Amino acid sequence: MPRPSNTEERRQQIVDGLLKVMAERGYERASVGEIAKAAGLSPGLVHYHFSDKQEILLTLVEQLASRARIRVTTRLARVKGDDARAKVDAFIDAFLATGGDSAPSAVASWVTISAEAIRQPEVRAAYDKVVGEDLGQLESLVAAVTGKRRARTIAAGLFAAVQGYFVLSASAPALVPPGSAAGTVKRMAAGLLDTVEAREDA
DSSP: OOOOOHHHHHHHHHHHHHHHHHHHHOSTTOOHHHHHHHHTSOHHHHHHHOSSHHHHHHHHHHHHHHHHHHHHHHHHHTSOTTOHHHHHHHHHHHHHOOSTTOOHHHHHHHHHHHHHHHHOHHHHHHHHHHHHHHHHHHHHHHHHHHTTTTHHHHHHHHHHHHHHHHHHHHHOGGGSOTTOHHHHHHHHHHHHHHHHHHHHHO
C-alpha cells in the first residue's frame, strides 16, 4: 500500500486535531489555534490545507461515517448464515458495544456534529446524508425480519435510541450504566420485532 502524501498526512493530523478539541470543548470553542496545537502544527498549516474550520468539520463527518460503516461491515461479517435477527443485533453492537474498537471521543464529536447540523445548513446536509444511509441500512436489516411491515418505524425508533445513548454518554456519562447501551437497545429490538411477528402470526 503506498505511503500517504505529506498533504494527506497533514490533513489527517488537522482532522484528528479537531476531533480531539471538539470532543473536549465543542465546535464553537475549537479555534483554529487550538486545532493546530492539538495537531502539532502551526495555524498557518491549518489554513493552507483547509479553507476554514467548517471544511475540517465536514471532512470529519465523512471520516466518522466511514469508520462507523467499517465497524458495521465487520460486525455483520461475523454473523453466521442468514440470521436476520443476529444482523440487527450486529448493527446495534457496531454503534454501541464497548471494547477495543470503541471511540468515546468520536461519539462526543458526533453529538457535537448533530448540534451543528441544526445551526449550519452545510453540516445538516452532510449529517442527513450519513444518518439517512445508516438508517436505510438498519431498515433493510429490520425488513429482513419483519418484511416491509413497520420496518421504517422500528428502524427509526432503534436508531433514535442509539443516538440518544450517544448524547447521554457524551453529556452525562454517569447516568449510563457501563456496558449497558448495546444490550438495552438489542432488547428493545427484540421486543419490537417479536410484536410484529406475533401480529403477523395472529
